[in-house]
Amino acid sequence: MSATLTVGVVTFPGSLDDRDAARAVTASGATAVSLWHGDTDLKGVDAVVLPGGFSYGDYLRGGAIARFSPVVAEVIRAANDGMPVLGICNGFQVLCEAHLLPGALVRNAGLRFICRDQQLTVENASTRWTSGYTEGETITIPVKHGEGRYVATADTIAELEAEGRVAFRYQGGNPNGALNDIAGITNAAGNVVGLMPHPEHAIDLLTGPSADGLTMFTSVLKSLVAA
C-alpha cells in the first residue's frame, strides 16, 4: 500500500543532495517524485523533502533566495495544511527563511565547513518524521555544512524547549556552536521538521556511517498510512 505513497523532492538550481534524498525515499518504500523550483503545484505528493545543497549558490545566506521560488510558496501552503515537510541542511535553512520554522542558521562558530559523522540524541519521537525513533535514542548521522549554527531569540529558544520542539540535539561535541546544541527542530504541529545533519547519507552501511537516517523516511510513511 505504501508503494502508492509519493514523496516530492525539490530541486533548486544548486541543490546537491536531491538524488540522495530521492534514493532514501525509494529505500523507505515510497515513490520519489521530483519537483522543480519553478513548479507551481506539488503533483499530488503526500509529503515533501527540501534537500541539501547550495541553492542559487547561497552566496547571500543559505536558503535566502530559494525561499522565494514558486514551489516553496506551494510547500508553505501545504505545510500549513498539515502536509509533512522535511528540510535537510539547506532545506532547513529554506524552512527558517520561509518562516515555517523559527530562528536562523548562521556561519559555524569555527568559521569552517565541517563534514563528519555526528551523534545525535532524538529529543522528540512524536513528529511525523521521527515517530520511528525512541525518545532519548542516540543515532549517528553525517553533518556537512558551513552555515549550520542554529540561533534564535532567547524567547524562541525557551519556547522551543518548553514545548518539546527540539527534535534532535548534538551529542559528543557540537560541530557548529548551535544554541542549546540544537541540530533539528519541529513546528508545533509536528509535520514540519528541519535539521542540519543528513539522514539521506545514513541509509546503509556501505555508503554511510549507519542506517539510522532511514527511520526518518519510514516514519513519515507510517504516519501517512495511519492518517
Next chain:
Amino acid sequence: MTPTIDTVGNAEQTPDVEQPFAELGLKDDEYATIREILGRRPTDTELAMYSVMWSEHCSYKSSKVHLRQFADDAPTSDAMLVGMGENAGVVDVGDGLAVTFKVESHNHPSYVEPYQGAATGVGGIVRDILTMGARPIAVMDSLRFGDADAPDSRRLVPGVVAGVGGYGNCLGLPNIGGEVGFDPSYAGNPLVNALCVGVLPHHRLQLAQAKGAGNQVVLLGAKTGRDGIGGVSVLASATFEAGSETKRPSVQVGDPFTEKILIECCLELFDAGLVTGIQDLGGAGLSCATSETAGHGDGGMHINLETVPLREASMTPIEVITSESQERMLAIVEPAKVAEVLALCDKWGVIATVIGEVTDGERLVITWHGETVVDVPPRSLADDGPVYQRPVARPDDEQDALNANGSKTLPRPTTGDELRATLMRMVASPELCSRSWVTEQYDRFVLGGTVLATPNDGGLVRLGDDTTRGIALALDGNGRFTKLDPHDGAQLNLAEAYRNVACTGATPLAVTDCLNFGSPEDPGVMWQFAEATRGLAEACRELGTPVTGGNVSFYNQTGSTAINPTPVIGVLGVIDDVAKRVPSGFTAAGRQIVLLGETHDELDGSAWAWVEHGHLGGHPPAVRLDAEQALAGLLAAAARDGLIDAAHDLSEGGLAQALVEAALINGIGATVALGGDTFTALFSESSARAIVTTDAADALLATAAAQGVPAVSIGTTGGDAIEVEGEFAVSLAELRVAFEGTLPALFG
C-alpha cells in the same frame, strides 16, 4: 593599448611595426616562425593568441618529446577508449560504462590567491572531465606546502584547503582522497594538484572537434571578464620573482554555482544529442577552445568576437580572446538544433550565445564588428607550436653528494623507550599526523556513492544505483624519493598509488599524472624530468597500466632553487562488487595481522630520516614492480574471496605508521611481535608491502604462498593500545592526542 584595432589589412600594410613579442614571452625565432606561417606580421590579437598558445603551459614545448614515451611505450590495454591527446583519457570499465579521470596543477594561481587559486583549479579539472561527455562523480587533491610552521604556510594552507572544499562542496562532488605534504622546497611555491573522475555511457562520449561547415559555434556559461588575462603564459610559464606582482593578471574568481548548472545543462545537451563537439574553456580561454576545436575538425571557423557576452563593455578583442574567465564551454551545434540548445540553456539559466560558425575554409577567422583581426591556420596555434629538445644534464656534483650521504650514519633508537618516543614524535609530526583538519572541510558523502574515502588508502565510489561496480582511485607523490633518484622515485610514486588502489580490493587499470618540476631551462631540472618520465613509462608498461593523460607544471621554483621534483600519480582501479571493498582500519578484535612483502633496511629518504634528523640523502628504497603486481593480485583475490577485512599499505613512516593509522580509525588496538631488528621492522619504507587482517589466516597464507607473496603473521588486533612485544606499549588515547592535535594547533 592603441584605441584603433589592428586588423589583418593593417598588418599587411605595416609590416615593419615593432611588436612586443618578447614581453609576451615569445622568443625571436618563435616570432619569426609566426611571420613565416602567416606570410606577414601578426596582428596584435594574433600575436596575443600565439603567445598564450605557444606558452609552456599550453604547448608542452619542453615536455612533448618526453611525454611521447607514455603513448609509444604504452602497454596494450583493451580498456583504453580514448588515449592521450584529448582533454582526458577514457577507460572502459564494463557494463557499457566508461570512466574518465585526470589530474591538473594550479600551483602559481594558488600562491597568488590561495582560496580562488585552489577553487578555480578544481573548477578547471571538472570541466575537462565534463568535456568528455562524463558526469563528474568525485574529486581528489594533492597539496604541498613549505614547512608547516612557516609564515607562508599559515596563509596558504587554510586558504587552499578552504578553496578546494568551497568549490567541490558547492558543486556537489565528493572528495574521496588526496594528500598533504610539507617540505621547505615548496616554500614560496606550493603545489595544488586537483583530480576529477567522471562516468559516462559509451555512447555519450564527446570530442573536442568542430566538424561540418555551417554548424554553429555556441558559447555557454559565464560572461567574459578580464580574469586571468595572459594568466597561462605569465603565471604558469615563468618563475616567480620578487616584485613581479604588477605583472600578475587579475585573479580568476570561481563561481561553483554557475559551474553546477553548467554541468547539469551540458549533460542534458549531450543526452539529447544536441551537440556535435564540445570543449571547455580553461587556460588561454577562447584562443585555446576555438583553435583546438577548429584544428581537430574538418574545416575552418569564423568567430564574431563582438557577440561574446561581456562583463565589462570596454574590453578589447585581445582581452576577449585571451580572458580566462571561468565556468564557460564552447559547443558546436547543427543549425537545426540551435533553437533547442538555447531553450535548454534557458531552462537552466545558462547564458548561451551563437558566436560564430564552422566554415569550409581552412582558416580560423575572427572578426570584431566586421573587421578581421585574426586569420590563421588553427593547427598552427593548437598543434604546431614549437617543440624543444631542451638540454639535459645530470648535475653530477650535487647529485653524487646527495646520493653518497646515506642515512646509515644517523643515530637510531635502540631501547623500547627510545622506540616509543620516536614513534610518538613521528605520528605527531606534520609529515605523518592526521589529515582530518583538512578532510573535515570536504564533503565526502554527496551523490551517495562513496564507499571509501578519507582516511582509507584509496577512494572508492559506486558507479550508479543500479550497478555493484565501482572504481577506486589513489593520488600519490613523494618528492624526496624523486629528488634522490628521479627515475626510481617516479616509479615508487606510481607503485604507491597502485598499491593503495589494490588495498581497497580493486584492480588497478590506468594512470594519470601531474608532473611538477622546476624550470625546464635548467638542464639539471630537465634531467630530473627526463629520468622521471622514462621511469614512469617503463613502470606503466611493466604494471600494465597505461598513462591516459595528465599535466605538466614547470617553473616551480623560488629564485634559482627548484622544488623537489614531484610527479603526482593517480591510479584508477575497478572492482566488480563494491560490497567486497576492503577498508584500511581494523574492523574487529581478535583478527590476525599479516604482513605482506619483504622488509629491508631501507631508510634513506624516509619519514624517519626527515622527521628525526632533518636528513635527506642516499638512495630511495628499491623498486619491486614484480612484487607490487603479485601483492595487488593477492589483495584482489583475498578481497573477492572474503579472506581479509582490512588492508593498509606500508609507505611513509613504515609499519609503525600503518599500525597506528589502522588502529585509530575504529579504536581497535594491536599486539605485534617483530623478529629481528625492531627499528627496521617499524620504520623502514621498503616498497611492495601491506598489512592485512584476517580470521582465515591459514587460507590467506596459503594463497600468498601460491602467488609468491611473502607473508607472515605478526600479531593480533584488539585492546586499547599498540603493543610491540618486548619493546613498548602505547595507549590509543595517547596516540590519538598526538596524531590528531598537530594540524589544529598549527592552523586553528
Next chain:
Amino acid sequence: MARVIVDVMPKPEILDPQGQAIARALPSLGFDNVTSVRQGKRFEIEVDGGDPLDVANRAAEAMLANPVIEDFTVRIED
C-alpha cells in the same frame, strides 16, 4: 540611475563569530588597540526608476537582510 548602499549588520544580541575571530587575531599582528570588531555585509545596488530608497528598503526587508538576526540601514551614496 541612483546608487543605494544597504548596510546589513548582525543584531547586537547575535553572536558574530567572524568579527570575534578577527578581533582575536589582530593583536598577534600588532593591533592591540582594536578592542572590538563586528562584521556585516554591504550592498551597492543600482536602481533605475522608482523611488530608489524605497526600492532598496523593500529589497533589504524582503531578501538582503534576515530580520531574525540582522539589522539594516539604507542610504543614497554620497
Next chain:
Amino acid sequence: MARVIVDVMPKPEILDPQGQAIARALPSLGFDNVTSVRQGKRFEIEVDGGDPLDVANRAAEAMLANPVIEDFTVRIED
C-alpha cells in the same frame, strides 16, 4: 575610543558571484528596476588609542581586506 567603518568591496574587474546571484533573483520579486548589485563586507571596529584611521587602514590592509581581489575604504563613523 573611536568607531571606524571599513567598507570592503570586490574590485570592479573581479567577478562578484554573490552580487550577481542577488541581481538575478530580485526581478522575480518584482524589483525590476534594480539593475546591478555588488556585495561586499562592512566592518565596524572600535579603536582605543593611536590614530584610529591609521590603525583601521593598516588592519584593513593586513587582514580585513584581501588586496588581491578587494578594495577598501576607511572612515570614522559619523
